[in-house]
Structure formats: C-alpha cells, structure tokens
Amino acid sequence: MDKEIFLAKLADVLEVNRGELDEQFELNANNWDSVAHLATIAVIDELYGATVPGNELIKCRTVGAVLELVEQNVS
Amino acid sequence: MDTAMVGVDLERVKRFGFVHKPGGNAFYRRVYTLAEQQAYGRSPELLALCYAGKEAVSKVLGTGLTLNEPDGVSCQDIEILWNRAPDHPEARLRRKAQVAAQQLSLFKIVLYCQHIRALACAVAGGAATLQEAIQLEAALRASLGEIKAYLEKRAGARGLGGIGMEALD
Numbered sequence: 001m002d003k004e005i006f007l008a009k010l011a012d013v014l015e016v017n018r019g020e021l022d023e024q025f026e027l028n029a030n031n032w033d034s035v036a037h038l039a040t041i042a043v044i045d046e047l048y049g050a051t052v053p054g055n056e057l058i059k060c061r062t063v064g065a066v067l068e069l070v071e072q073n074v075s
Numbered sequence: 076m077d078t079a080m081v082g083v084d085l086e087r088v089k090r091f092g093f094v095h096k097p098g099g100n101a102f103y104r105r106v107y108t109l110a111e112q113q114a115y116g117r118s119p120e121l122l123a124l125c126y127a128g129k130e131a132v133s134k135v136l137g138t139g140l141t142l143n144e145p146d147g148v149s150c151q152d153i154e155i156l157w158n159r160a161p162d163h164p165e166a167r168l169r170r171k172a173q174v175a176a177q178q179l180s181l182f183k184i185v186l187y188c189q190h191i192r193a194l195a196c197a198v199a200g201g202a203a204t205l206q207e208a209i210q211l212e213a214a215l216r217a218s219l220g221e222i223k224a225y226l227e228k229r230a231g232a233r234g235l236g237g238i239g240m241e242a243l244d
Contacts, residue, residue, distance in 0.1 A: 008097070008098070009097055009098035009101075010097040010098065011098065012093050012097060012098025012099055013099070013102070015090070015093060026168060033090075034130065034140070035086070035090055035102070036124070037092075038102060038105075038106060038140065038141075038142055038150065039093070039098070039099065039101070039145070041088045041141075041142045042101035042102045042104075042105045042106070042142055043098060043101045043102075044141055045101065045105065045142065046100070046101035051143050051144065053141075053143060053144065054141055054147075071162035
C-alpha cells in the first residue's frame with residue numbers, strides 16, 4: 001500500500017493540507033460526513049481495487065484507524 | 076401506503092469543490108453517472124444539488140447510499156437529471172434502487188431541489204398513486220419554501236446575510 005499517495009488524496013477529501021494529516025488526525029462530525037465516507041471508499045477502490053465496508057469506515061475516528069482498515073482489506 | 080416516505084438532505088456547495096483535486100476524481104467518477112457528468116461537468120453548485128437529490132431519494136427508499144457494496148444501493152442507481160422545471164428534477168431509479176422502490180410499491184418519486192444560499196437542499200417523497208403524487212408535489216414544494224424561509228431567517232438572526240450559510244453547518 002502506498003500510504004503517501006493515499007494520504008495525499010485523503011487530504012483532498014477532508015479539505016485539509018497534506019501537512020496537517022497524520023495518523024492521529026481526528027475524524028469528527030465536521031470533517032467525516034457522508035461525502036467524505038463515499039469519497040474515501042472511492043479513493044480506496046481507485047488505488048487498490050478493494051472494497052471497504054461503509055459501516056466499518058464510518059466508525060473510524062482517526063486517520064490511523066482508516067489506514068488500518070485499508071490494510072485489512074487490501075490483499 | 077400508511078405513512079408518507081419523505082427524505083430531506085442539505086449539502087454545503089463548497090464541499091464539492093474537491094472534485095477539482097486528485098482526491099475528488101474517484102468520487103466524481105463513481106458517484107455520478109455519465110449522463111450526470113455530461114450535464115453538470117465539474118460545477119460544485121450542480122454536483123452538490125445532484126448529490127443532495129440522491130441522498131434525499133435514498134432516504135425515501137430507506138436504503139442510504141453506497142459505492143460498490145454488492146447488497147447496497149449505489150449512488151449511480153439513482154440518477155438525478157433536470158428535464159422539467161428548474162427546481163423539479165427527475166429521479167431515475169436503476170438496479171437496487173428500482174428494486175427497493177418496487178418493494179415499497181412506489182408509483183413515483185417526487186423530488187424538489189434548490190440552492191438556498193451556500194447550501195444545496197433536496198426534499199423527496201414516495202407516492203403510491205398518481206393522486207398521492209400530485210398531493211406530494213404540492214407538499215414538498217411548500218416544505219422546500221419553509222426550509223428556505225427558516226434558513227434565511229436563521230442566517231439573518233446571526234447577521235450572516237452576506238457570507239452564506241457555511242458558518243451554520
């Protein structure tokens with residue numbers, strides 16, 4: 001998994017600069033909306049051809065948790 | 076049908092500016108059908124309104140939206156195109172969305188969409204008969220007007236008249 005490419009795209013999804021995004025970055029009601037969920041699923045599909053369950057993704061509270069979920073679903 | 080099935084959705088137009096960035100490309104190509112992409116290009120205003128329409132319709136169906144989950148209603152299963160009045164798009168249902176509508180015995184989905192300041196607002200309802208659809212059209216048009224009046228009043232009370240609604244989200 002190329003984490004850097006993923007994080008660069010995730011920064012676009014979350015409307016922040018890449019420099020602001022690390023594994024501790026918090027996902028909350030202000031940035032983790034339905035558009036962000038679908039856009040993150042789309043990026044994962046685009047980069048890795050993998051499907052991440054939406055009901056698991058929305059439970060992620062940090063970028064680190066999203067990265068873990070991606071790693072679990074990318075073979 | 077004993078209870079009216081109604082869905083409402085509000086989206087910040089500014090949120091959809093990310094379709095111009097690399098991280099927004101995948102969302103754009105997977106959420107919007109080819110016909111929607113041709114109709115709306117990369118306009119955040121139009122894409123937000125279209126997306127709000129999809130969300131509102133998915134709430135009527137009781138399914139929510141997915142991208143690629145085999146059992147879910149995909150964003151592309153609900154196509155929103157303006158073929159009639161400016162505030163009154165048509166919701167075309169395909170695949171899982173069509174099945175969900177059939178299971179609810181829906182004759183028609185009625186949808187109204189409108190920009191209210193910096194927000195895209197959509198209200199949708201499911202009608203089981205033509206008569207119900209006619210009644211629903213009037214009710215949804217009125218409710219959109221009520222939502223607009225409320226948001227305008229709220230923005231006015233906060234002195235946000237000139238800067239849009241983003242601050243209220």
